[in-house]
Amino acid sequence: MDMMTGDGLWSLWWVWLALALGLGILEILAPGFILLGFAIGAAVVGALLALGGPLGAYLGGSFTLTLVVFAVFSLIGWIGLRRTMGVRKGQVKTWDRDINED
Template sequence: MAVLLTTWWVWLAAALGLGILEMLVPGFIFLGFAIGAAVTGLALLGPLKLLSVPAILLLFAVISLIAWLILRRVFSLPKGNVKTFNHDINE
C-alpha cells in the first residue's frame, strides 16, 4: 500500500475517478479532493518524489482543503441569499 501512495499515476487515476464521481454527485465536494489528488500526482513527478507517505498524505489533505475552500468561495451564492423555487417545473 505504501508503494502505491508514492506512485504518481495512482494519484492521477484517483483524481480522474473523483472527477467522474463529482459529475455524478455534484456539490463541489469531490472536486476539491480531485484537485488535491491531481496536484499531488503531479508533484510526485517532480521534485517531491522522495517524500515519505505521511508527508504525501499531508500534502494531499492541505491541497484538497485549499481547493475546496476556493471552490466554495467562487461558486457559492452571495452571502445571505438562499435559492428558493416558487413553482414546480411539472405544472
C-alpha cells in the same frame, strides 16, 4: 509492494492522477464541490510526484507526508471552489406569503 519501504502504489504519480480523474468523474454524480476538492488535492500530489526532484522524492518516501499534502491541498481546493462558485449573497429565496393563503 511494501507500503512501508516507499515503493507502494501511493508513491506512484499516475495512481494519484487516476484518483483525481475518478474523483472528478464522481463529482458529476454528487455535486457540491466536495469530491472536486479531493480531486484537486490528488492532482497536486500526482503533479508533485511526477515532477520529481527533491520534493517529489521526499514526498514519495513518506506516506504520512503524502497524506498531509493531499489533505492540505484538498482543503485549499475546496475553499477556493466554495468562494468562487459557492452560494452567492442574495441567492436565497425569501417567501413573503404562503401559497395556501388565499
